[in-house]
Amino acid sequence: MGSTGDETARIPVLDISPSNTNGPKQLLDAATKYGFVFIENNETGIAVEDIDHMFNLSKQFFDSPVETKQEVSINSNKAGKNHGWLSRGVETLDPSTQKRPDVKEAFNIGEPLNNHLQQPLPHSLTPHTQTILAFQANCLALCQRLLHLFATALDLDETWFTARHSHPGKPTGSLFRMLYYPRLETDDGTSAPNDDIRAGAHSDFGSLTLLFQQRGQPGLEIKTPSGEWAAVPVDPLGERPSPGGRDETMRQPRRALPILVNIGDLLDDWTGGLLKSTVHRVIFPPGAGGGVDRYSMAYFCHPLDDALLEPVPSKLVQAHVERTGRSGAREGRVMTARDHLMERLAATYTLEKSEMSGAL
Ligand SMILES: O=C(O)CCC(=O)C(=O)O
Numbered sequence: 001m002g003s004t005g006d007e008t009a010r011i012p013v014l015d016i017s018p019s020n021t022n023g024p025k026q027l028l029d030a031a032t033k034y035g036f037v038f039i040e041n042n043e044t045g046i047a048v049e050d051i052d053h054m055f056n057l058s059k060q061f062f063d064s065p066v067e068t069k070q071e072v073s074i075n076s077n078k079a080g081k082n083h084g085w086l087s088r089g090v091e092t093l094d095p096s097t098q099k100r101p102d103v104k105e106a107f108n109i110g111e112p113l114n115n116h117l118q119q120p121l122p123h124s125l126t127p128h129t130q131t132i133l134a135f136q137a138n139c140l141a142l143c144q145r146l147l148h149l150f151a152t153a154l155d156l157d158e159t160w161f162t163a164r165h166s167h168p169g170k171p172t173g174s175l176f177r178m179l180y181y182p183r184l185e186t187d188d189g190t191s192a193p194n195d196d197i198r199a200g201a202h203s204d205f206g207s208l209t210l211l212f213q214q215r216g217q218p219g220l221e222i223k224t225p226s227g228e229w230a231a232v233p234v235d236p237l238g239e240r241p242s243p244g245g246r247d248e249t250m251r252q253p254r255r256a257l258p259i260l261v262n263i264g265d266l267l268d269d270w271t272g273g274l275l276k277s278t279v280h281r282v283i284f285p286p287g288a289g290g291g292v293d294r295y296s297m298a299y300f301c302h303p304l305d306d307a308l309l310e311p312v313p314s315k316l317v318q319a320h321v322e323r324t325g326r327s328g329a330r331e332g333r334v335m336t337a338r339d340h341l342m343e344r345l346a347a348t349y350t351l352e353k354s355e356m357s358g359a360l
């Protein structure tokens with residue numbers, strides 16, 4: 001499984017507001033070096049109240065009785081494939097090393113079509129449908145902003161990626177996922193890490209992932225090029241000491257946490273590996289962090305189902321493809337984004353021999 005390093009991952013924190021004219025280049029550099037980047041959650045981001053609201057809804061859902069969650073189970077007839085609630089023990093993200101399934105629950109909500117969700121919500125969430133739709137729309141808008149910056153940095157037509165990720169009435173593979181990792185319960189009341197893991201090592205399937213975390217609930221790690229695991233901070237900016245030495249933080253409005261962004265396998269393949277998808281996992285952190293529940297939310301952004309993974313007409317990408325010999329095509333055939341997703345899901349099904357599994 002690899003040892004947990006003491007290291008904290010050095011992931012850059014970027015300002016992508018229009019006033020930062022170096023934004024596109026800084027974003028491309030981070031994506032090619034680390035595959036992970038924090039985005040300052042300023043006017044270009046998502047309101048902290050909206051994120052808090054979604055975390056409250058998520059907690060409310062995971063706290064609800066198991067029968068309520070069962071109604072929207074991923075295995076129930078009502079929910080479409082990949083959509084719905086995954087109970088603890090259903091998903092094993094790294095079957096090659098894990099003795100036991102991931103210690104987590106998840107609720108997968110597919111991308112709305114024409115502003116309508118394509119699956120039933122549990123009763124506790126139905127009154128909040130508009131809030132959820134608005135949050136998904138905000139996540140998509142942030143991904144589109146990032147894809148626009150990537151196109152600029154790669155010297156492409158600025159809509160090259162965005163046009164392939166969203167079009168009214170057309171389905172995509174995008175998915176919004178609420179995650180709940182219960183704290184570790186041990187017989188003696190300690191929270192010492194054992195063989196259990198919250199989410200096994202994996203890389204994400206799509207183009208970009210946005211990850212929302214909460215203060216005091218660490219656990220995410222990324223694999224560094226040397227093969228060590230490095231902790232991803234929840235708050236890479238930390239609390240800055242006030243000049244007078246007094247703790248001013250209590251009197252100030254709560255600062256929004258930067259949003260974590262990572263590159264998925266599809267964008268890695270599409271760019272011949274120029275943009276890197278990086279392996280990551282979620283652990284019970286040693287010490288106090290392992291003894292607290294962790295809630296996170298991920299938005300997995302995927303292209304339109306029928307988007308062709310044709311060569312990206314950028315000199316930078318083409319030079320990289322020539323070096324690596326990799327492209328979005330299989331045996332010379334240009335795939336669609338949907339083919340790409342199905343190929344990944346099929347590989348995961350075979351590994352796990354379960355009806356539904358795998359990161360999206
Ligand atoms: O919860 C997290 O921090 C990460 C979740 C994740 O990597 C995934 O669901 O793909």
Ligand SMILES: [Fe+2]
Pocket residue numbers: 202203204280359
């Ligand atoms: Fe992931």
